[in-house]
Amino acid sequence: MVLRYMPGFGNDFETEALEGALPQGQNSPQRCPYGLYAEQLSGSPFTAPRGTNERSWLYRMRPSVQHVGRQVKLDLPHWKTAPHIVEHGAPLAQLRWDPVPIPKEDVTFVTGMRTMTTAGDVYTQVGMAVHVYLVTAPMVDEVFYNADGELLIAPQQGTLRITTELGILEIGAADIAVVPRGTKFKVEPVDGPSRGYVCENYGAKFTLPDRGPIGANCLANPRDFKTPVAWYEEKETKHRIIIKWCGGFHVSEIGHSPFDVVAWHGNYAPYKYDLRTFSPVGAIGFDHPDPSIFTVLTAPTGEAGTANVDFVIFPERWLVAENSFRPPWYHMNIMSEFMGLLYGRYDAKEEGFQPGGMSLHNCMLPHGPDRDAFIKASFGELKPHKLTGTMAFMFETRFPQLLTKYAATLPTLQDNYADCWRGLEKNFDKNRRDWNG
Ligand SMILES: O=C(O)Cc1cc(O)ccc1O
Numbered sequence: 001m002v003l004r005y006m007p008g009f010g011n012d013f014e015t016e017a018l019e020g021a022l023p024q025g026q027n028s029p030q031r032c033p034y035g036l037y038a039e040q041l042s043g044s045p046f047t048a049p050r051g052t053n054e055r056s057w058l059y060r061m062r063p064s065v066q067h068v069g070r071q072v073k074l075d076l077p078h079w080k081t082a083p084h085i086v087e088h089g090a091p092l093a094q095l096r097w098d099p100v101p102i103p104k105e106d107v108t109f110v111t112g113m114r115t116m117t118t119a120g121d122v123y124t125q126v127g128m129a130v131h132v133y134l135v136t137a138p139m140v141d142e143v144f145y146n147a148d149g150e151l152l153i154a155p156q157q158g159t160l161r162i163t164t165e166l167g168i169l170e171i172g173a174a175d176i177a178v179v180p181r182g183t184k185f186k187v188e189p190v191d192g193p194s195r196g197y198v199c200e201n202y203g204a205k206f207t208l209p210d211r212g213p214i215g216a217n218c219l220a221n222p223r224d225f226k227t228p229v230a231w232y233e234e235k236e237t238k239h240r241i242i243i244k245w246c247g248g249f250h251v252s253e254i255g256h257s258p259f260d261v262v263a264w265h266g267n268y269a270p271y272k273y274d275l276r277t278f279s280p281v282g283a284i285g286f287d288h289p290d291p292s293i294f295t296v297l298t299a300p301t302g303e304a305g306t307a308n309v310d311f312v313i314f315p316e317r318w319l320v321a322e323n324s325f326r327p328p329w330y331h332m333n334i335m336s337e338f339m340g341l342l343y344g345r346y347d348a349k350e351e352g353f354q355p356g357g358m359s360l361h362n363c364m365l366p367h368g369p370d371r372d373a374f375i376k377a378s379f380g381e382l383k384p385h386k387l388t389g390t391m392a393f394m395f396e397t398r399f400p401q402l403l404t405k406y407a408a409t410l411p412t413l414q415d416n417y418a419d420c421w422r423g424l425e426k427n428f429d430k431n432r433r434d435w436n437g
């Protein structure tokens with residue numbers, strides 16, 4: 001089956017899997033073509049300003065009202081939601097983890113979700129959670145939707161097929177997918193077990209950052225975002241519907257497949273994006289710019305420039321800055337930084353930060369290059385140098401990130417992370433302004 005996508009970010013898309021299924025010129029005809037039901041899926045309040053108003057119209061065999069009812073509670077203790085009760089006594093520190101091993105037993109995208117941190121508060125729809133997902137088994141006749149937030153999914157190993165009500169997406173190791181709040185979907189591994197990172201955004205949807213003086217091109221370009229075309233199945237068999245709602249999980253059984261949307265139109269839809277299509281803009285003179293120049297997507301708050309979540313990447317790029325310390329500088333940040341590595345090496349930490357690994361530099365906790373990176377950057381020859389085959393990323397939020405017990409007790413938590421800065425000597429010599437080692 002060839003998957004087809006429509007290009008663009010936040011477009012008013014329209015797509016039909018059966019010719020003539022999409023009503024033209026109106027949303028709610030007295031009778032929809034082919035006996036379909038019309039249903040609106042609203043991702044923003046009806047009265048949101050035009051630029052942030054998001055909704056889609058779905059034309060389906062049965063309305064979603066038949067998907068919910070008589071829900072039974074489901075226990076998924078590893079998927080936490082903010083505010084979560086902190087059940088560990090871990091002291092405050094900069095933290096780093098090696099990759100979480102993929103289990104031998106069957107875990108699906110829902111049962112294999114492991115929350116690392118939560119931030120903010122789901123009840124007021126601010127903040128986010130960071131998870132590691134582990135998938136060894138497909139969701140079979142099972143569909144999930146999240147009322148708490150949208151999910152940004154970044155595989156680090158393996159390929160995922162994400163079947164949603166609005167169409168099918170496939171994502172591999174340099175891709176991300178975003179599934180909006182309320183969109184039903186299931187996940188299947190395509191080529192063996194898969195592991196990756198998830199940001200669950202409780203706040204306003206991810207959008208493209210303004211480019212300011214950069215202009216109309218570069219960074220993440222809208223045409224590189226891909227939304228699937230309509231796809232449906234006609235299956236009158238048992239399906240489980242799992243809903244995540246204010247941190248709780250609720251399941252019910254229905255007698256048909258909810259992937260029955262034959263046509264849809266609107267601007268509220270899942271999408272995928274290949275991170276290698278990001279066109280980085282950086283320092284071509286001197287100094288190291290703030291990482292915000294690498295923002296792929298931002299989820300704003302009501303306060304200008306203060307994101308609920310920024311999704312930032314550190315892709316392949318040339319380093320050319322002259323007379324400059326090229327890696328990230330030492331710093332403390334009011335925003336809380338969770339990092340992951342999809343592949344390759346990260347230039348501030350060439351050792352110890354592994355693909356599939358993670359680090360957390362929380363609100364106002366100092367961090368920066370390790371000693372080896374400092375020495376290399378301070379004395380290396382400053383010829384143009386290309387960082388190749390690398391893709392690190394950061395989920396950065398204005399809210400402090402609270403560690404789950406799972407994260408605090410993970411066997412892959414490094415107990416010596418802070419030692420990477422221990423060897424930074426005192427070099428100060430008041431008689432040598434031209435310090436050269
Ligand atoms: O801490 C990090 O490694 C992420 C980061 C990278 C960078 O280039 C500048 C600031 C920053 O927080």
Ligand SMILES: [Fe+2]
Pocket residue numbers: 331333337361367
């Ligand atoms: Fe940082």
